[in-house]
Amino acid sequence: MTTLLTFFIKESIMRPMKRLFIFVFCLLGLVIFLWQAGDGEKTTTQAIFRMNLTAEPPTLDWSLATDNVSIRVIENLMEGLASYDEALRPQPAIAEGWDISPDGRVYTFYLRGDVFWSDGKQVTAHDFEYAWKRLLNPETASEYAYFLYDIKNAAAYNAGKIKDASLVGVKALDDRTLRVDLKKQAVYFPSITTFTATFPQRKDLIERFGDRWTSPENLVVSGPFLLAEWRHEYRLRLVANERYYGGRPALDEVIFYVVSEETTALTLYETGDLDRVSLPPIAIPQFKTHPDYVHAPFLRGYYYGFNLQIPPFDQVKIRRAFSMAIDRTEIPKILKGGEIPATSWIPEGMFAHNAKIGLSFNPEKARRLLADSGYENGVGLPPITLAFNSDPTNQLIAENIQAQWKKNLGVTILLDNLEWKVYLQRLREETPQIFRLGWGADYPDPDNFMNLFTSTSGNNYTHWANATYDQLISDAASEGDPKKRLRDYNRAQRILTESDVPIMPLFFAAQNLLISPDIEGLKVNAMDFIHLKKVRRRDVNREDAKKVKP
C-alpha cells in the first residue's frame, strides 16, 4: 500500500514537478543570458547627450537656414566672431577682440590664430568675407541677407543694384584681420556676429561640392562638435571635435533624434532615451511638481500673419477686425505653460517692450469694422484658409482661433496643416491668406524683432511695405539715446500692430522643459540656445555609471 502510494506520489507529482523545475531553470537561464546579451550591446561608457528635434532640419547650410530646427544643430557645429555669455552679452569667440572707430561705423575684428577647420586648415578672415558676401549674393537667395544690411552697400548688392561684390563693406585685410564698414552706426552689431548666418564658410569646399557641401561626408566645421551621421527623418549624430580651440567638449557625442510628436518625445524621456524634452500642453499640469521640471521665460513671439496681396486681407479694416476679435487670454489657459498674451510685438524681457500697444479684444468693434467693409457677419467673404505647420500646439491654437473668429465675427475659416519643409516653401512661393509663425530672438535687441517686418526682410512673408516703418526701424538701430530709441520703437510698434496690422501677435512663449538630473551645465536661457560644449554627464564618470543607450 505504502509502496503504491510512494510510487503514485513519485509518478504523478514529483516527476512533473521535476520537469517543471528544470523547465523554469532553463527559462531563467535563458532570460538572464538574453538580458545580459541585450544589455551588453547597449552599454557604453561614452558621454552622450540625446534630445529631440521637432522636425527634420530643412538645411544645414548656415547661409540658408532660417528655422530654429536647423539653427539648433548648426550652433553646435560652428561658431562666429562673437558668442553670447550667460547674460546674453556678446563676447569674443573666433575674434580675440574688436575695435570700433569713434564714429561707430568701422569695426575691425582681430581673429585668433588657433582656430582650425576640421580638415586642418586655419579659419581666416577670408572665410568670413566669403561667407558674408555669399549671404548677400542675390544668387544665394538667403532670407537672412538683410541681417547684414547695416554694412555699406550690402543692401544694394543683395538687391542686385550693384554687381561688384568688392564694393560691399567687408574686407579681409590679412588672414587675421576683418574690416567691416557700416553705412551708419549700429549699436548691436557685435550681437549680429554671434548669429549662425554670419558664421565663416569655406569657398573651396562650397565650390567643389555645390549643394552637397553640408552632407556629413563633405561638411567641414570649426565648432565644438562634428557632424558624424545624418540619417534623414531619424537622427543626426555629432561627435566631439578634438581640435576645437576652446578645448574638447566634455560630451563625446550628441544625438538629435527627429521626433515631432511631443508625447512620444515625453515617453522617450521617461524611459531614459532622451535627456531633455519640451513638455506638451497636455502634460504640463502633471509635471509642474516633477523634480526635473524647468520653467523659463522665452524671448519668442508667436503671431499670425496676413497675406496682403490676396483678398480679403488687402483691406486693413478686415485685418484689424480679425485681430480685435481674438481674446488672447484664452491661449495660456489652453497651452498651460505660463505664456503671456500679446497684442504688441517686442517681447517681455526685451528693451522697448510695451504691453499697452496693440489692438485689445473688442468683439463689438471688430464686428462693426467687418460690417463697414461690406461683410456683415462675414457674409460675402471669400473662403479663408489659415495655414500652419503640423504640430499639436499649432493645431490647438488654430482650432481655438478658428472658434473665436466663428463666435466673435461669424466667420468660418478653414485650417490647413503642412509638414515643416513644405510649409516654409509655401510661405515663400504661395503665401497663405493667414499663416502662423514664431520668431525667437537671434540677438536680444528689439531690432531683431522689428526689422523682421521691414520691406527688405526676407522673413517678411506678409508682402507689407511701409516706408515710415522702415525709416523708424533704421533710425532706431543707430540711435544711441535710449529715450529716443524707445520712442521710435513705440511708434513703429503702433504702425505694425494698430494701424497697418500686417500681423496679429498672439502671445510670448515660455519654456517648459524636463532636463535629466544626469546632465550638468545645460543652462536654460531666454533665447533657447542650446550650447552643448560645456555640458557634461554626471553619471558617466562615476563608478556605478548608468548605462546610456546610444
Add this chain to the structure above:
Amino acid sequence: MQSIFVLRFRRDPLAVLSLIVIVVLLLISVFGDLITPYAHDLQNADKSLLAPSAEHWMGTDLLGRDLFSRLIYGTRISMAVSLLTGFSALLLGTCYGAISGYVGGRLDNLMMRGVDVLYAIPDLLLIILITVVIGRGITGVFLALSLVGWITVARLIRGEVLRLKENAYVEAARAFGVKDMRILIKHILPNTLGVLIVTLTFRIPSAILAESTLSFIGLGLTPPAASWGSLANEGWKALKFYPHLIVFPSLAIFITMLAFNFLGDGLRDMLDPKQHKG
C-alpha cells in the same frame, strides 16, 4: 418564408442585441442634436481638461469642448461615412462582379486581373493615396473608402453569379429568349441578396475602422469636425494623463464594431440554407 427567417434570427440573442444597438446608433446619429448638451465645437478655455462629471458626462478636451457632445456628433459622421461607403462599394462591386461573372470568357479574365492588381495593393496605402490626391475632408474620405471597398464585393458577387448562371432556371429563361440584361437583373441578382446583405454588414464596420484609421493618422476630417477616429487621435496623446479622452471614443468604436460583426454572423447563419438547425 420570411417568418422562418425572423424565427431563426430571434433564436440568436446576440444578433438581436446587436440589431438593437445599431438601431440606437442610427437614431443617435439622426437625432443626436436633440440630446447633446453643448455644441460639438463650442470651446470654453476655462473648462479645459475636466474629468467626467454631472456637467460634462465624458469630461472635456484641451480646448474645453464637451466630449460627450463631440462623441455624439462623431457618431453621425462615422455612421454616415460608413453607411454611404458601404452602399456605394456594394453598388459598384455588384455591377462589376455581375458583368464579369455573367459575360465570362476573356472579359471576365481581363476584369478580374484588374481586380487582382488592385487587390495586391494594401488597402490603407490605396486609401491614403486617394485622399492625398482628392484632399482632406469628408468627400475625400468617402470617395477613397468607396473606391477601395468595392474590390472584395466584386469578387464575391462574381463567384456567386458564376455559380447561379449554371442553374436550370437560367437556362430555361435563356431558352425562352429572355435578354441577358433581364436574366441578370430578374433571375440571378435577386438570388445574391443573401450574400449582399451579409457583405454589407461586414463592409460597414470595416469602413468605420478605415475612417477612424484615416482620421487617426490625420488624413480624415478637417477640424473642428470630429469623428470617432479623430477623437481617438486627439485622445491618445493624453492617454497617460487624461484617459477619459481616449476611453470613450475607443469604446464607441469597439461596441459598434462588435454589433455589426455579431449581426453579420447572425444574418449569415440565418440565410445559409446549409445550416438548418431546426
